[in-house]
Amino acid sequence: MFYEATTLASATAILATCLRDKYRVDPAPLYAEAGVPLGPPATPQTRYPLASIRQLWNLAREATDDPAIGLEAGKFAKPMHYYAFGYSWLASATLLDGMERLTRYIQVVSTASVELSLTRGRGNFALAARFPDKATAPPKEGIDFGMTSLLALCDYVAEKEIRPVRVELTCPATVHPDAYRAALRAPVEFNAEIGKMHFSEECLTAPLPHATPDIARATDAIVEQYIETLDPRKVASQVKRLLVDLLPAGKVDQDLVSRRLNRSASTLQRQLQDEGVSYRDVLDSTRRRLAESYLKDRKYSHAQIAFLVGFSDQSNFSRAFKRWTSMSPKQFQDSVQN
Secondary structure, three states: OOOOOEEEHHHHHHHHHHHHHOOOOOOHHHHHHHOOOOOOOOOOOOEEEHHHHHHHHHHHHHHHOOOOHHHHHHOOOOHHHHHHHHHHHHHOOEHHHHHHHHHHHHHHHEOOOOEEEEEEOOOEEEEEEEOOOHHHOOOHHHHHHHHHHHHHHHHHHHOOOOOOOEEEOOOOOOOOHHHHHHHHOOOEEOOOOOEEEEEEHHHHHOEOOOOOHHHHHHHHHHHHHHHHHHOOOHHHHHHHHHHHHHHHHOOOOHHHHHHHOOOOHHHHHHHHHHOOOOHHHHHHHHHHHHHHHHHHHOOOOHHHHHHHOOOOOHHHHHHHHHHHHOOOHHHHHHHOOO
16 A cells, blocks of 8 residues: 655744754745745645655755754754644653653654654663664654654653763764754764663653643643544554554454454554554554553553453553553552653
């Protein structure tokens, strides 16, 4: 199934501001050559093709003669550039809460080939980025931009400078190492197998000054609805929506889901495979999303949540949740504040 990756249009305004304010470069001819409109997008949901964004980064790098321009541009990012996700970020209870949203909602920013994960270690959390399909992955400048824009968003909501404990990069140390160390505000290790930014647990779990849980949950719903419109895996989306209704009754059988969608189990399996997922993938992601939401609300016991997400007992739910998040349900609940 062909699918063209896109990037949220408002994010391109960040690069334009950087070109003007940092480099004193007129962005208009660069945007025109790349076929990217300059100025406010028609709507907050407007998106541009990744191919055009890739060309825009190339032109910007050439115009400024700065291979580290992505690092510089990210410093201009603000939550308001990122549609409803930005407002969820603003209302998050902690930076950990915000980063968990980022791992779930990265498609709002870009549907390029990127997988984000957040794992807990001893006294720290690691935010990792993988790019499974190099052909549709963001350009290097876009990846650099992502790292410094994340720090800019952290600074914005925390109202102070946030520094990682350390950063691991997959690129060699010959690629402007000093620029990386200065922009990322942390010791940097190169030639890593997977790119990671490590943050202390104390930093990520400290309460944010403007946390508004009700607004965060409301904007989360807007983000999730928006992502559904971007999802090229239409059959997977149908399965997710159906599972939300069926899980509290423990009805997670693939045959039942197939019948409800008016197709055979083999047809459903083939269609999901065509979209690069399995029924188990969709079931696990749906259960995880619902479980995290219920745990954050704190309205239900862990036994009740196990039932609501389709597990027959709490122990099976706890084992599955730890497999998904590297945390027990209690650890996850303790790490977020409502």
